[in-house]
Amino acid sequence: MASRREGARDSEWARHWQYPGVPGLDLLRARYVRHSFTRHSHEGFVLGAVRRGVEDVVMPGETIRARPGTVVMINPEVPHSAHAGVPEGWSYATLYPSSTLVAAIAEEETTLRGTAGFGETIVEDEDTAQLIRAVHRAAEEGNALAADSVLRVAVARLLHRHGQSLPRREPLATGARTAALARELLQQRMAEPPSLEQLARELGTSPFALLRGFKAAYGMPPHTWLTNARVRTARRLLESGTPPAAAAAAVGFTDQPHLNRHFSRIVGVPPGAYQRERARTYKTVEPPGP
Incomplete structure (x- = not known):
């Protein structure tokens, strides 16, 4: 276990x-x-x-x-x-x-x-x-x-x-459209994300307006959303067999301990334990215990 x-x-x-x-x-x-x-x-x-x-x-x-x-x-x-x-x-x-x-x-x-x-x-x-x-x-x-x-x-x-x-999504207002574009850019540049100021400049808005609009749309500020997105991507990499250190680098964490810390606080277990369970349950179906 x-x-x-x-x-x-x-x-x-x-x-x-x-x-x-x-x-x-x-x-x-x-x-x-x-x-x-x-x-x-x-x-x-x-x-x-x-x-x-x-x-x-x-x-x-x-x-x-x-x-x-x-x-x-x-x-x-x-x-x-x-x-x-x-x-x-x-x-x-x-x-x-x-x-x-x-x-x-x-x-x-x-x-x-x-x-x-x-x-x-x-x-x-x-x-x-x-x-x-x-x-x-x-x-x-x-x-x-x-x-x-x-x-x-x-x-x-x-x-x-x-x-x-659940309520249907309404057409996006200007702030929400900008937040959605910001999310797409962060997803695309996950390993090397821009600063809040750079991101706002690219989208033609101000840092605080982007911060407020993003939090209103997704319930968390851009840096928190990015950490969550990195962990989601790391999970898929681990499931495909990528070693934790390589997964950490691929999604933009500085090293494996950085991934370990954030992964554990979102998923509930360290990435190594997560990967071992996936390898066991994906590749073999164990018989019932005694």
Whole structure:
């Protein structure tokens, strides 16, 4: 199990992996005490169930306290951060279903139209929290039928109880159009990004106007967004077998420790542990344990 250290009362451990039996799903099971997640977002959904302790999740405009019996639901591209809400930290199971997987379940099992998502960020729902943990157990046992079945039941239940059609994107105003162009330039020049002043000059605006417009559009300033984008790209490189040091250089981090620090604070495990799990789960399907 990746990055696991047992024994001390304040020990932390985590496993972030994919199970080949359920395409379109990442899984994270962990106990964190001192660890914190910096502001970031995901391309897909986040469905989390705390088993012990309290996790404070900082969402736009509010901080929610995730306790046992609750389910946290975060829609794609919504910026958030997290840290322990009590001295003993928290342990939890989290599912990261892709947008494509959730959309397929919504189309088959609900009457939601357009882009399906969740209208609430946290709910009291012990039954579904147990299902989230059951998906992990089934995947860890190598039971593809159970893992896939329980995942679909859990997502369908959450969509029925708390789902809604997400608002359609309105035509971009001038500030949002400029922010979108800035994002494209940062993506293209990830390894050697311009300064805020240079970026603003290229786009024909001022640094503060760009800073305000970018944060309004994406919920985080350009430098935070760039770190998140670098980690996303590094994940894909690691999954393809690129060594961590080479991945760090490719996305613009100064060295591997620089990648390690940011990767761990966004993904929840170091890049080496992430890559080892991907190599194991992509290339081999292990039989159930004894």
